[in-house]
Amino acid sequence: MKHLIDILDLSPQEIMELVNKACDIIEHPAAYAHKCDGKILATLFFEPSTRTRLSFESAMLSLGGQVLGFSSANSSSAAKGESVADTIRTVSCYSDIIAMRHPKEGAPLVASMHSLVPVINAGDGGHNHPTQTLTDLLTIHKEKGRFDHLTVGFCGDLKFGRTVHSLVGAMSRYEGIKFVLVSPEELKLPRYVKEESIKKRGIPYEQSVSLEAVMPELDILYMTRVQRERFFNEEDYLRLKDSYILTPDKLQNAKEDLRILHPLPRVNEISVTVDNDPRACYFKQVQYGKYIRMALILKLLGMD
Amino acid sequence: MIIDSIQNGIVIDHITAGKAMELYRILGLDKLDCTVAILKNVASSKLGRKDIIKIDREMDLDWDLIGYVDPTITVNCIRNGQLVEKRTLKLPERITGVLTCKNPRCITSVEQELPQEFVLTDPARRVYRCRYCETQSK
Structure with missing residues (x-):
């Protein structure tokens, strides 16, 4: 299973494939409108974000999928002291793919080590934002x-x-x-x-x-x-x-x-x-x- | 000064002078109940001065850890008074449970049960970085 934690996880060839795919989506959005029917994206945002979270949610909705998640640590069980590993073990039972932002650097890597589904790093402190x-x-x-x-x-x-x-x-x-x-x-x-x-x-x-x-x-x-x-x-x-x-x-x-x-x-x-x-x-x-x-x-x- | 040769055990040789006690501590040799000799500032044609540790018992050692402390070290394994294995070491690609990440923004600062792992990113400059946040070890 592939995750995206660091941009260097992707080879230049893989980046080119993604760029080409994005260009094709721009040209033919209707062809992608139901590609993710029945799939669920979990957006786990342990710190505030407008653009990145909405962009992920809009992306999944435009593919025909659905989204669930939270937008601050206060509204998650992190507020009760739950570890990243336990949160991810739980959420990966409810979703097909996870986008995660966390103020602590390396948290998405820890998540990827315990997840049953692909994890995308949506920003970890001052570290990575692939x-x-x-x-x-x-x-x-x-x-x-x-x-x-x-x-x-x-x-x-x-x-x-x-x-x-x-x-x-x-x-x-x-x-x-x-x-x-x-x-x-x-x-x-x-x-x-x-x-x-x-x-x-x-x-x-x-x-x-x-x-x-x-x-x-x-x-x-x-x-x-x-x-x-x-x-x-x-x-x-x-x-x-x-x-x-x-x-x-x-x-x-x-x-x-x-x-x-x-x-x-x-x-x-x-x-x-x-x-x-x-x-x-x-x-x-x-x-x-x-x-x-x-x-x-x-x-x-x-x-x- | 004469230190007896050992029949069954390990000689950690060519330790950079002054590093023997650090190695002794990190390898947990203080917990052994066999004879352990620490020789400091021994004359060496190769290094000028060197330290040596002799352990009068066969045992498994963390080669990566020894390589991290001092990659110039050689380890001689002795059995029945004979040299049966001579190892030269190199910097390990990864070390676990030795260094601690000092970055207050690192996930290990709040989830302390996570193993402290560091990865070799620049062998020429001996740079190790935290596996999680990539902060350089001090």
Whole structure:
């Protein structure tokens, strides 16, 4: 039985198959409307989420399946002190596939070790969020037509941003990639991500504190939010939260075919005046997220 | 100083000088009731100085654990006064129950019955990461 805990659980070939399947779903949604008739997705969200949970639920409903679950730890037996293993042993008796978000890092891996059905990691603390990475990859492929020979800029919180770490890991496997890392000193990409994803593969990269300085070379700009929930210290959060704000001025020197991505939710790191720029595709990204989750559900249920 | 040779037992040789006591503790040799000799700072042509542990009894050892503490170690198994097996060790791919994850966000911080497992991710730099949250061991 296959689970999805880390984006690197999927080979580049499997990712391409998922992307192709998602594109086919976009083209022919009616052909997939009853693929999961009679199947149940359990969404176990031990911490709040709007986008990811609704995206999973919408994906399963669009495949003809049904959903059950909870949206906070308080409304589950975790509040009574039940272990992840016991919760999963129970829920996997009621469902065919599970999407799980948990504040503790590694909880979905523990779940996969005890589940009778496939488990999808829907985010574990600051660690992994593989379906966001699949969403990002589908967006890049739809918008640029390829995964290789791209200069990909990451801006904002590169230290705690799990989506950044996963996307760096996933994009590192393609040829001709260059990374540009833009962040304040305190939120730089962790050394281990640089060592194990970038340097080990000999991928060129540069670090910058100025977004404007590197803007002209970017094919993709991946903006991130400085996340309050990842800080133990409120003072540090307040000091760093407005480090980078993307405005139309900063885009003046950008390529015409730049694509701006953001995992959302946005606070203020992208000015709303950028939303109508044709290079902004963070709301399209949300739509793609549903389709790639549909493709993933089909794959893990063996119905692709 | 003369330490008698052993007839049946194990000689853990080429321990980096100063690491014998750590190995003694981690392998739980303090719980043995046989003779155990710890030799520190022994002259060595290969290492300059080395530590040696002699255990006067045949027993199973956790080779992975020894390899983790010091991959330069060699282990000699002695039977009837003869060397019957000589093992050179390497860094284990996975170690369980030795290191503890220090990441307060790790699932092991709240579910303490989970085994503490670490995986070798960078042999050149001897980097081990928590199996669950991938935090590097300290």
